Amino acid sequence: MFKIWGKVKRKFRTIYASLIGRLLIALGFPKKIKRKALRGDFILSIYFHNPDKWLFEFCVKWLRENRFSFLSEDDIIAIANKEIPFPKGGVLLTVDDGWESNEENVIAVAKKQKVPVTIFVTTGAIESGNYWWPYVTKAREHKMSFPTVEELKKIPNIEREQVLKIIKRKISIEKQALDLGQLKKASKSKYIKISAHTANHPILVNCEDEEAFQEIKKSKLQIEEWLKIPVNSFAYPNGDYSNREIEYLKQLNFSSAYTTEPVYLTKERFQKIYQLPRFCVFEDISKAEAICRMTGVWQRFFK
Template identity: 25%
Template sequence: MKKHIRNAVYRTLHYSGLSAALVKTAAKPFGKNSCIILVYHRIVDDSSVYLDKGSVVHHHLSDFVDEIPYLKRTFQILSMDDIVDRISSGEGFDRPTIAITFDDGYLDNYTLAYPVLKAHEVPATIYLATSLIGTSGKTWTDQIEVALLATKKRSIVLPFLYEGKELAISTVEQKRDLSISVAKALKEIPDADRRGRLLEMFRALEVRADIIEDPDGRLMLNWDEVKEMAANGITFGSHSHTHPILSRVPLLDAQEDIKRSKQVLEERLGQPINHFAYPNGRVEDFSDELRDYCQKIGFSSVATVIYGTNGTESSPFCLKRVGAVSPLWMMSGELMRYFV
């Protein structure tokens, strides 16, 4: 019932124009406003093939097309460079402010999101998992999704999940739920064990490695696309090299993974790479040692997926972000709550 009431309020405030008006009237003087860093992953359309995990992971183009002009009308949209400069200098934000970010480096960030951003002259930052760029590779969570979509099996037994009970995967909904459950379980174990259990799952699904790494099904950006966007208002940051849960990797290996990503980006783009976002983004996915290391090797910010706002009191090395929800009336309502 509470959700229905909330949704009705959000719809009414959005379509009446009140949510935008309330944000603008809530603006504070002397740089005391907050900044929200929105996080997206994939942008999908009706031709995309995926197991829908919600708008933070799979955000539909039709919603994105509506959101960008709304965000531009209602908020000050700044690049991550500007966000970090204003926090570090103590200048703050003279208006309620938004930054737009994407994690991982998906091809659809170029084919679907970039034309919208470019048309509206809106800056954004894409955090790249560099070992996957220009390859047919996929993040390990996407490998789970591809394997489940490809399998002909109607059920599966995974000893590491649900006490080895047989799990039905005959419907898209069952495959989506299992994809989420497996990823959640594997994020909690050492990375070496995670890799072994993935192979175990792929064998149980009877899906070959060449299907998971199908070069005709490229999911990630290539370097030409990255360079084109970098020349046209898109900032690039590091999202690690191999996209592990960094706290599940030995410290020296995690540091090397972060460093390698920064080096690859700087070599490819010929410019300093100032921003890092760690994979998955929870408190338990990172450490103070890794945060200090990011500062030591020259990053000026570290972004999490700890939800919340940022201001002059925030540390640039522990920036909060907020998942991009949809449809637009939901996004406008949720953003309004943070600013009003």
């Protein structure tokens, strides 16, 4: 009953949001943003998690049809270092976590459409096959009296891990993350860049100093060992960070880092290379909402 009601609510939300998205498009908001982007006011920095194939492919095609130019992570660093000019109509596509379905729904599409995509992977999930929050969600679905995912994101990491140990003794889930073979295969494509997203996806600001440092360091070194490539970009889990995390990234020779702050990537924002913003395109949304989210229109009115 819990799962059925959840599906009904998501369906209603998708329909309602689609109507709002169509209204925003009819009022010309995305068109205004497009004009500003194409004249070089800012770059659209966009990220996904676990999109369906149709959604990711739609986004890529819409951006291309509207004359946006796809940028790689290397391009972003070159722009920051003023090695290449700030682009007109630039767009950056990134994906967080490294879900198994990314192989077909993102990686294959990126290769087919010939667009660069950076995937920030959680190395512990690549090894174990799973992330921590689906365990919590399933436990809640079984009406077990555990905190919600959002509640666990707000407590000290050591306490979160203690709760997870109990949950994992009671709950099992199927493999959800890319495995090492899939990751190696993806990294061989010139369109796919693999970068770091911590070892275990904790909320870094809830970690003790050494723990936070090791979460970042281990993910970088593990990817470099697996794929024999340099790893120099990072995405903060849940978008949470502090000056401490920025200092750790500098110590570990990262060149850039991404938040989940939903604002435009302007020339001025490049001065904060470890705090680059991104607009999120969530799963289970309509084409209209996706357009509004990619262009940052949706975030002006809604969270």
